[in-house]
Amino acid sequence: MTENSTSSKSSKNSKNRTTAGNNRRNLALAAAFAIVLGAGGAAATTAAMADPADGKSAGGNAAGRGQGPREVPATRYAKVADLDPPSGFGPLTVLEGPAFGPDGKLYFVDLTAPAGGPKILKFDVRTKAVTPVYRDADSGFSSLQFSPADGKIYATDFKNGKIDRLNPDGGGFTTVFSGPVEGRTMVPDDLAFDKAGNMYVADYHGSPWDPTGRIVRFDADGTHPTVLQGGLSAPNGISFNADYSALWVGEYSTGREALFTLAPDGKSVVESRVAMTANIGGHGFDSNAVDAAGNVYQVVIGTGKILVWNDHGDLIGTIMVPDERGWEPLVSNLVIKPGTTDGYITVGGKDGGYIYSFRAFAPGTPQSNGGGA
Numbered sequence: 001m002t003e004n005s006t007s008s009k010s011s012k013n014s015k016n017r018t019t020a021g022n023n024r025r026n027l028a029l030a031a032a033f034a035i036v037l038g039a040g041g042a043a044a045t046t047a048a049m050a051d052p053a054d055g056k057s058a059g060g061n062a063a064g065r066g067q068g069p070r071e072v073p074a075t076r077y078a079k080v081a082d083l084d085p086p087s088g089f090g091p092l093t094v095l096e097g098p099a100f101g102p103d104g105k106l107y108f109v110d111l112t113a114p115a116g117g118p119k120i121l122k123f124d125v126r127t128k129a130v131t132p133v134y135r136d137a138d139s140g141f142s143s144l145q146f147s148p149a150d151g152k153i154y155a156t157d158f159k160n161g162k163i164d165r166l167n168p169d170g171g172g173f174t175t176v177f178s179g180p181v182e183g184r185t186m187v188p189d190d191l192a193f194d195k196a197g198n199m200y201v202a203d204y205h206g207s208p209w210d211p212t213g214r215i216v217r218f219d220a221d222g223t224h225p226t227v228l229q230g231g232l233s234a235p236n237g238i239s240f241n242a243d244y245s246a247l248w249v250g251e252y253s254t255g256r257e258a259l260f261t262l263a264p265d266g267k268s269v270v271e272s273r274v275a276m277t278a279n280i281g282g283h284g285f286d287s288n289a290v291d292a293a294g295n296v297y298q299v300v301i302g303t304g305k306i307l308v309w310n311d312h313g314d315l316i317g318t319i320m321v322p323d324e325r326g327w328e329p330l331v332s333n334l335v336i337k338p339g340t341t342d343g344y345i346t347v348g349g350k351d352g353g354y355i356y357s358f359r360a361f362a363p364g365t366p367q368s369n370g371g372g373a
Contacts, residue, residue, distance in 0.1 A: 069308075070317045074345055074356040076324065078128040080121065081353030084112040095346035095353040096287070097143035097190075098335040100369050101168050102151050106335070107133065108346050109141035109155060110353065120144065120155065120170070123355060125337075125344070134170040143190045143287070143333070148366065149197025149220040156188035156201065163188055163201065163222055176222030186216065190287055190333075192238045192247070192367075194266055196220060200228065200247060202235040208254055215249060215260070217267065229260055229269050237288030237298060240367050241311065248275075248296050250285035257285070257298060257309070276313050287333035293362035297334055297343075304331055306345070308361060319343075319358050327351040336364030 084093045094111040101107050105122040113119050118132035119139050140159025146168075147154055154176070155164050162178040179185070181203070189204040197220035206213035213232035218225050229249075235258075237250035246261040257276040260269045276296070278285075283302035290296055294311035297319070306319035321331045330348040337344070343360040347353070360368075 069315045072317050072319045072358055074319055074321045074358040077355045077357040079352055079354050080123055080130045081110055083352045085114050087112055093348040093353040095348045096333050098333055098344055098346050099145050100337055101146055106344060107144060109144055111140055111142055134166060145191055145193060147193055147197045156191055158189060161185045181216055181225045182227055189236050190238045192240055194244055200238060202238045204234055206233045208233050236286055239288050239290045241290060242294040248288060250288050250298050252284040255280035255285055276309050278307055289334050289368050291336055291360055291362040291368050292365045295361050299331055321356055336360045336368040338364045338366055338369055
């Protein structure tokens, strides 16, 4: 999306205001319809980029030698969804939550799909075929990932405050969690899995002046919700670092990338810090991802940019999604295919939904896929 786009900014601002008043969840849903999609895969190659064979980030090393960050273009790869019917925020398609499944297909959600429309879809990156996976009348999914514990899809229902589970073929749908956590209904946005399949979910509440957002941990079966960290300003993107010892969390409305170091059992935070920051203007931090070298990829919604830092906090690059025809692309989320440097971004907006591609700075891992296959 471009700097002049008002629909995504107003939607996300509405999403932040959900923290005040009893109707915060419904308002948050409305704002969800302005969540941005991202871009991915097959991008520019430069001599300074990572060598996929060694899994190291040449970008991070270059930054350490005083070289500045590089601009990496994303390329439109395929159109995967038509323009959804008008919602309260006008005609927009909002795609989110890309993750590779055990079958090698790229799964994603359509947050603005109408009742009865496909809410979860899969994309064959080889043939570019798109297949609907799941439909219903009322869900508003903002992310999905595959659990390493059972290989099933877990999807966060931003609209209804739930976490749902289903098989990769769309069958076996069940709700594994709904209701309040420590007295307050969740607005579950993004999620990440540890190696055992325990879930860590960003609860999208709060603002800089009312930091009530949380990170909530669930056991692998969706039970025993525990507030791992509170006091956050609209936490959105959440990813483990390369060795699963800490969580990277993007706070939407502050432009802060927080790092929460976990206890060995993953059930408490032993150290918290603001690791990186960015000037975001009227925009915000959406979803994020981490590659094998520990580089952090952070979507800045409303700008067409994905910032890339190494794990020392050096800005080593910016992935750029072009506004090719003035249709204000909505960039929200990304994934790096495990074992490759093939990155993919979900992108929506007023022209339907797309997958963009780029070349990552280092190969993907199960973590770069949210703990999936």
